[in-house]
Amino acid sequence: MLEANLKQQLGTYLQNIVNPIEITVSTNSSAKSQELLELAREITELKSDKITLTVDENASGRAPQMAIAPKGEAARVRFAGIPMGHEFTSLVLALLQAGGHPSKAAQDTIEQIKSLDAELNFEVYISLSCHNCPDVVQAVNLMAVLNPKITATMIDGALFQDEVNNRNIMAVPSVYLNGELFGQGRMTLAEIVNKVDTGAAKKQAAALAEKAPYDMLVVGGGPAGAAAAIYAARKGIRTGVVAERFGGQVADTMAIENFISMKATDGPKLVAGLEQHVLDYDVDLMKTQKAVRLEKKEFIEVELENGAILKSKSVVLATGARWREMNVPGEQEYRGKGVAYCPHCDGPLFKGKKTAVIGGGNSGIEAAIDLAGIVEHVTVLEFSDTLRADDVLVKKAKSLPNVTIIKNAMTTEVMGDGQRVIGLKYTDRLTDESHLVDVAGIFVQIGLVPNSEFLKDTLQLTNRGEIVINAHGETSIPGVFAAGDVTTTPYKQIIISMGSGATAALGAFDYLIRN
Incomplete structure (x- = not known):
């Protein structure tokens, strides 16, 4: 599961574990469950004197899932999915912190977390390609480690599509607190703590x-x-x-x-x-x-x-x-429900679907190229009669069979069904004709x-x-x-x-x- 260099680095980090911890892996018959179990076994072998492994086969809850806890305590930190990619650091920190290694968070923030007196159950929906997600995952994980009234679960949206669809999640990270949407997008530890601590601002x-x-x-x-x-x-x-x-x-x-x-x-x-x-x-x-x-x-x-x-x-x-917004009808209504501004973060949520990119500069064309490897089709809409992106990027985009570039296109409206984006309208600036493009996601890249x-x-x-x-x-x-x-x-x-x-x-x- 782990490459030799990564395993060696992880082994070095795990030497900082002070107190025994227990990993519990919940599995089902899926191949991803076996991957997660293999990862857990490799971690355990690297520090067998401090880490024990328990396997819950045919789990009734989320699976695959890895729970991490100080030995003898109920688990409060969980990873529903395989925490690799950008989330590997989140996994390492969870292991170290559960094992007694101190956090580098500010001491006043730590004391603020410990003083929170409410049951807080955080669920963070992520994609493994999202570079904003780890900050949020690591923040709520630390809160769960420090305060026994707090739990935190990372959920890979690609593995739990039913949950993503039921909750209409179309942007990551999406954070739920006690079953209700708490926030979307990048959030720091201090921001999260201040938001749940109602007296913090005063x-x-x-x-x-x-x-x-x-x-x-x-x-x-x-x-x-x-x-x-x-x-x-x-x-x-x-x-x-x-x-x-x-x-x-x-x-x-x-x-x-x-x-x-x-x-x-x-x-x-x-x-x-x-x-x-x-x-x-x-x-x-x-x-x-x-x-x-x-x-x-x-x-x-x-x-x-x-x-x-x-x-x-x-x-x-x-x-x-x-980031500049389009300022057209429907944009704010469907922000986070198909209207997005970070193709790296939210692109994987639109796997196999039709998407649009607004803007023909470097950011827009780069976004189209990135998305083309994930989604069914990308339509690029550029207001001007020329693309402002570097020529090498334009040539690459034009070479892709599932990328269409439309110039002289003025986006006029984001269309939705009340729950999510279903398309967009644009006007051809040369003919003044209005057109409808069926898309599930719109990535805005206009400066x-x-x-x-x-x-x-x-x-x-x-x-x-x-x-x-x-x-x-x-x-x-x-x-x-x-x-x-x-x-x-x-x-x-x-x-x-x-x-x-x-x-x-x-x-x-x-x-x-x-x-």
């Missing part, structure tokens, strides 16, 4: 409001924000970072092959490195906090969604951008929108919502600087955002020493 607001003014406050935790924070902290000044989600768009990016000095990496790995680099310095990092207002008074004030107000002598805005709504009427923005900056990163308000994808910087690239963040921090520091 307590956090009170704690944040007591913080002393900063010399430089960075709003945003993507590459631009991280670079700004590092450059500021290296100057020895009081530096804070407030971010709704550390990593921003990069956390949702799978393959990164143009980051100089790295031949190839992925978004989650790069984000982890960025966060660790920021924390190597004396930086006050405040995650899961959204800025809603900026105003210059004696200090520059940044108000957060929970009501807290942070003060600083200078501010660097690095709030980034998000980015700057996260600057809270700055409207506060500082100078372009008509596209980008913050206007000069060569030093200065905005129209003295002491307020900006960097990255939220600004007028012409090229939206990770490495450019990092440079932009460094420029803004240096510009802000120069402002501080002159004022």
Whole structure:
């Protein structure tokens, strides 16, 4: 089951197990059950003095399923499916944590989890190709390990199609709590804990409001924000970072092959490195906090969604951008029910079905190529009369027999049956004729929108919502600087955002020493 190198790495990790654990595998007559049982046996053999294996044949519940628990305790962490691919790390962490190896989560978050006083049963539907899913699986698994009132189950949607269909799941990760939909998409541990801890926002607001003014406050935790924070902290000044989600768009990016000095990496790995680099310095990092207002008074004030107000002598805005939506009827109604924005994550849920990709740039054509290997057919709709994607990608897409490219196509409506997407309408811009395309999934890949709504009427923005900056990163308000994808910087690239963040921090520091 496991390749030699992977088995050797796993054996090294399992040496960190302190206390005995028990693995219980529930099987049926399926081939996947035998695969999971083989995986469990290989794990047990690697650390037989600390791991025991129990097999439940002809299980009445979900099968195949692996349950992991400290020996003598009822299992609270389960994997319904074979946790390989992106979920292999989730499996390794579950084994280590059940065996007493400490988590790297913040101590205040750990204490918050332990104090939760409610029965919480999490079910997380995933696809093994989803790079957003492991964060959610690992978060709820840790919660289950730390609190005996919490259980967590990872469910591979490809193996449990009946459940996926019955619950109308068309996007992953989809999280259910006590049988009800809790959330979809990437969520951090802190976000999940704060959502179930009803008093968390009030307590956090009170704690944040007591913080002393900063010399430089960075709003945003993507590459631009991280670079700004590092450059500021290296100057020895009081530096804070407030971010709704550390990593921003990069956390949702799978393959990164143009980051100089790295031949190839992925978004989650790069984000982890960025966060660790920021924390190597004396930086006050405040995650899961959204800025809603900026105003210059004696200090520059940044108000957060929970009501807290942070003060600083200078501010660097690095709030980034998000995927652009089509803004057509039906899009919001069927978001997560056939309308998707991540082909890597949600593509496997449309295996054997007809899909559409909106957008003919690199992202759109790459999505079409990826989906073509999974789905029955892909229709690419491009508004313009030309495709903006690189020629090599266009040639590849055109060579695929199950990819159709339609140009001069203006998407006008998402069609559904009340439960899920069944098609879309588009208008031919040359003939003004309306057409209906039967599809089960629509992947929107039409560019980015700057996260600057809270700055409207506060500082100078372009008509596209980008913050206007000069060569030093200065905005129209003295002491307020900006960097990255939220600004007028012409090229939206990770490495450019990092440079932009460094420029803004240096510009802000120069402002501080002159004022």
